[in-house]
Amino acid sequence: MKIPVVRNVLEVNDRIADQNREIFDRNQLFVINLMSSPGAGKTSLLEKTIERLKDRIRIGVIEGDIQCSFDAERIAKKGVQAIQINTDGACHLDGNMIREAMSQLDLSALDLLVVENVGNLVCPAEFKVGEDMKIMLLSVTEGDDKPLKYPLMFKESRVLIINKIDLLPYVDCSIDNIRKAVSQLNRDMIIFELSCRTGEGLEAWTSWLEEQVANRKRSK
């Protein structure tokens, strides 16, 4: 007799994430899981991205925070569907939380769903939520040693957005060093350099994202 063994929390989570993914696929949704340290600029990036794309693609956002709903309020002001998850202490989102949140969104009315994770460079990288890809932000103010100190996040993410490049003259951070370290961890990582504050570099990012959403539609 073979006894089924639930090996660990991550395995259970993966199963729920796969179920979420099936539902997303059925709705032809492109889904990204956006991760970074606290204050690297995830919500600001989303605001700027929505401003540029919302007339051409239909965007929904699930916001993850320990508590409060400031971020979902910021996003809702931009005129898109937004849901806030409060993790009540947990340092990452998991498949189950997304399953709850997505049931409150009209998925058939969306092309792109962004899950903004809790600000944390560690655990979010371990938990799938059903996304097509993980995308991470790194602010130049965090320093260029982060890829080697938080390698899993850089290995698991398909895209790295280096934010706050307007601050480069005032901080000890080399984009070259970040790129070198990333090439050791994840050779195919796509890298964008931008500033949500000045707008520099945003066009390349939003064009790329729009193309991903279009490809996803075509592939179904």
Next chain:
Amino acid sequence: MKIPVVRNVLEVNDRIADQNREIFDRNQLFVINLMSSPGAGKTSLLEKTIERLKDRIRIGVIEGDIQCSFDAERIAKKGVQAIQINTDGACHLDGNMIREAMSQLDLSALDLLVVENVGNLVCPAEFKVGEDMKIMLLSVTEGDDKPLKYPLMFKESRVLIINKIDLLPYVDCSIDNIRKAVSQLNRDMIIFELSCRTGEGLEAWTSWLEEQVANRKRSK
């Protein structure tokens, strides 16, 4: 018959932390648990603090990182005892890790022990390691909404060090807003504003720290 129940991980951790604390107290050590987001400047603050105080007080450092030993190497270069803990994926230090690390330090030869936690604004706040107090850093580049988004960290810490104030002209962050939010969470929090890069504000912090170490010696 009363069955002993281990209620949760945190309870077990608290017990180990209390045992660590007894050993620290026996050695008349002042112990701080230093916490922040990745890249807020914990190691830079320690370098500057050690430079200013190492001729007057004996300092040891336990560095916590997911992997690598860059930070312990930076600290050891300053001529003090340094131990690196690699958590191998865990997003915070706990009492057990510190118990292991402290056994490799000559505690009787120290006045001040600094535990530099993993860069994370969430879980480190929940896990005692045996410290006298938790001290947190917040960089102005992270924005002024962090107290309300990561309240436990601000509630559990005795001291808040606001770092990178040299960048205030270039970011959307109000020290007033931080102070207002903190006053709602932790009225007695001691706040220092400084820049590790320019040196502004460091004197107030290191004087205060030196006084805490002296008080601890006197109290035994």
